[in-house]
Amino acid sequence: MSADVNNSKRRLLVAATSVVGAIGAGFVAVPFVKSWNPSAKALAAGAPVLADISKLEEGQMITVEWRGKPVYILKRTEENLKVLETDTDMLADVNSDASKQPEYCKNSARAYENHAKISVMEGVCTHLGCAPKYVPDLNNPFAGSLGADWKGGFFCPCHGSLYDLSGRVYSSMPAPTNLPIPPHYFKSDTVILIGQDGSNA
Numbered sequence: 001m002s003a004d005v006n007n008s009k010r011r012l013l014v015a016a017t018s019v020v021g022a023i024g025a026g027f028v029a030v031p032f033v034k035s036w037n038p039s040a041k042a043l044a045a046g047a048p049v050l051a052d053i054s055k056l057e058e059g060q061m062i063t064v065e066w067r068g069k070p071v072y073i074l075k076r077t078e079e080n081l082k083v084l085e086t087d088t089d090m091l092a093d094v095n096s097d098a099s100k101q102p103e104y105c106k107n108s109a110r111a112y113e114n115h116a117k118i119s120v121m122e123g124v125c126t127h128l129g130c131a132p133k134y135v136p137d138l139n140n141p142f143a144g145s146l147g148a149d150w151k152g153g154f155f156c157p158c159h160g161s162l163y164d165l166s167g168r169v170y171s172s173m174p175a176p177t178n179l180p181i182p183p184h185y186f187k188s189d190t191v192i193l194i195g196q197d198g199s200n201a
Contacts, residue, residue: 048195061134063123066194070123070131071182080165081116083151084108092171093178101181102197110166110181120184121167127175130158
């Protein structure tokens with residue numbers, strides 16, 4: 001009888017030890033697995049972010065966050081692209097020579113040639129860092145003071161800087177350069193990775 005009791009105790013102790021060991025392994029594993037995720041510091045330093053543009057229609061803009069900054073993703077029309085190539089007399093840096101953008105976006109659309117309608121730019125005014133407002137047409141409440149020939153673009157409400165639909169700044173504005181364009185590439189026609197270009201993918 002005492003052997004049966006000892007065997008029962010042994011089985012109980014083995015089972016209890018196994019359960020405690022499994023729980024302990026779980027506590028050890030969770031931080032280990034979590035360590036595979038980017039830290040808050042890494043995210044702040046610029047971990048890439050994905051943007052889904054599958055529902056973005058012409059004339060619409062969405063905003064995503066990268067490195068703690070707003071990034072504007074705008075889908076332009078064919079008419080917008082024509083204006084960007086021809087209506088350039090009032091721009092300060094037409095060819096973006098003094099402005100920040102990847103080499104593959106150094107064109108009038110400041111975009112990938114095979115995705116010219118899609119503009120990706122940081123929504124931070126290059127004057128003092130305010131967020132410019134998207135003003136697509138004269139029906140926008142911000143458009144009242146922009147003049148009858150306004151073709152659409154961005155207006156900084158802090159100090160009045162104006163940018164076209166490629167983020168190119170108008171002449172004689174407080175902002176010294178065009179809106180920056182972050183590195184990015186199209187993982188597909190509807191998904192953009194912001195914070196990394198195709199050569200680093």
